[in-house]
Every structure is written in C-alpha cells, then in structure tokens.
Amino acid sequence: MRIPLTLLALASSCLSVLALDLKGRVQWNEQCPSLKELGQAKVVLDNGKLRGSVTRDGSFVIPGVPAGTYVLSVQAHDHHFEQLRVDVFEADSLPEVRPYFPGTPLTPAAPATLPYPIVLSARGRHDYFIPRESFNIIGMFKNPMMMMMLGAGVLVLFMPTLMKNMDPEVMEDFKERHAKMSNIQNSLQSGDLASGFSQLLAGGEEPKAATSGTSKGASSAGAKQRSGKNKKR
Secondary structure, three states: HHHHHHHHHHHHHHHHHHOEEEEEEOOOOOOOOHHHOOOOOOEEEEEOOOOEEEOOEEEEEEEEEOOEEEEEEEEOOOOEEOOEEEEOOOOOOOEEEEEEEEOOOOOOOOOOOOOEEEEEEEEEEEOOOOOOOOOHHHHOOOOOHHHHHHHHHHHHHHHHHHHHOOOOHHHHHHHHHHHHHHHHHHHHHHHHHHHHHHHHHHHHHHHHHHHHHHHHHHHHHHHHHHHHHHHHH
C-alpha cells in the first residue's frame, strides 16, 4: 500500500510543478470604480472550468492552471468585460495573453499580445431595465390592420360620389353583378352548393353569349351590306 501512495504523491507534486497560478487584476474605471460596484464576480477559464475571486484591490489568482489554451472571461452581474485568450506552457515561462472575439476559432492565434499579469477593465454596464412603451399614434397607424380599416373607411365615404358620377349602363351592370354575387354567397352559406355553382357557371357563360351575339349581329350586318352592293351592281 505504501508504493501506490508514494506514486500518487509524486504525480501530484509533478502536476503542481507543471501547473501555473494565473494572476491578474481588474483595473477600476468610471464604469466600475470599486469592488462594491462590481459585486460578487468571478474570473473564469473556459466558462467555469477554473476560476478565481476578485479581491478588494482588484487582483485575482486562478490556482493550478495546467498547460493549454483557455478563454478567460469575467462573470459579473452588472458589468461586462472583454474576453481574452490565454496560452499556458509546460515550460517555466510566462503565459501569453491575446485578445479574443467571441465566436471566432482559437486557431490561428492573433498576432497581437497583451502584457502579463492580466489587466481587465469593465467595458460597460448591463441594462436590465426596459422602459415601458408609451402611446404612439404614428406607430398605431403603421399597423397593417389599421391601414386596411382606414382604406375601407375611405372607400365607404367616397363610394356615393363614385356612384353618382358613374355611367348609367355601367351602374346597372354593377348592380346586376353585385346582386348575382350576393345570391351566390347566400346559396353557398345556406349549403346549396349546386345552385351556387350553377349560378357561377351561368355568370361565366353570359359574357360568352353576349360576345357571340354581337359577332353574329356584326356578321349578319356585313352580309346585308354585301348583298345591297351586289344588287346595285
């Protein structure tokens, strides 16, 4: 039992030698002037895989960081900070800190490097308050339903004027078509589908009959004129 314990002790000592305590500080500014304004915040690697707390003077330490590439961020309730890429090496050398934009791949790394220990500063405050929308009459008229209602109201107001200035023959044709459409709608609503479809078909055949009648009248008139010319000859 003593040999495994010694091996575990040696392995833990090796890991502690290879691991690094990542250090940095939060620089107070106008957005976040003190720890009281910052509140309970954590500096984390890879969304909480490793973390460290921020002290009163703004410094933080993330202990036991093994070699690898990490994304450093600050979890704060009221403030937002920029994210950084941190490369920790196995050799006895300082980690490299680079800017990182969320959503971009970690490789290739950005050519620009930042100083170590890490320096973070608040970029702004989270605004959780959404002001209540006030009454806006212009926005109300931008609604499509309201525009349709206004268009229908304008048509209702100006329809009598249009009807007065309409040609009597066109007026009669319009009334006939309106009566036919109302009859078709009534028949369809009452469930009499056969009569409704028959009226639709009859309404479609009437223009054809009228056009055929006019063509026949025109052909007969043309024949009479031709016969009259022949008689004169």
